[in-house]
Amino acid sequence: MSATTAVEICRLEDLETGWGEVALVEGRQVAVFRLPDDTVAAVGHADPRSGALVMARGIVGATLDGTPTIASPLYKEVYDLRTGQCLTTDAYELPVHDATVSPQGRVVVGLRP
Numbered sequence: 001m002s003a004t005t006a007v008e009i010c011r012l013e014d015l016e017t018g019w020g021e022v023a024l025v026e027g028r029q030v031a032v033f034r035l036p037d038d039t040v041a042a043v044g045h046a047d048p049r050s051g052a053l054v055m056a057r058g059i060v061g062a063t064l065d066g067t068p069t070i071a072s073p074l075y076k077e078v079y080d081l082r083t084g085q086c087l088t089t090d091a092y093e094l095p096v097h098d099a100t101v102s103p104q105g106r107v108v109v110g111l112r113p
Helices: none
Strands: 005-011 019-024 028-034 040-044 059-062 068-072 078-080 096-101 105-112
Touching: 028 059, 028 068, 040 068, 040 078, 059 078
Parallel strands: none
Antiparallel strands: 005 105, 019 028, 028 040, 040 096, 059 068, 068 078, 096 105
């Protein structure tokens, strides 16, 4: 799936490793994370189970094989930050958006429909 909108939201150095921040992109709240390898991930800020806007406050981690994850701060479901697949139940999926770091060190988020 390709992104429909690409927006520069901040400098990479503005993001703390392993901590989420929220960006408003085209009217949508997006949780953005700087990962330990200085890549970035972006997902919907709404918790898929409750709809509460909390995912940027989730716990960033990784599976044993290194897949980056985010755990919901409310119900603790764990999601793959690359695919949005819930790793603890099949009942939920987290929207994932394209996120990259430009050669100039800017974080760029591309919304997906």
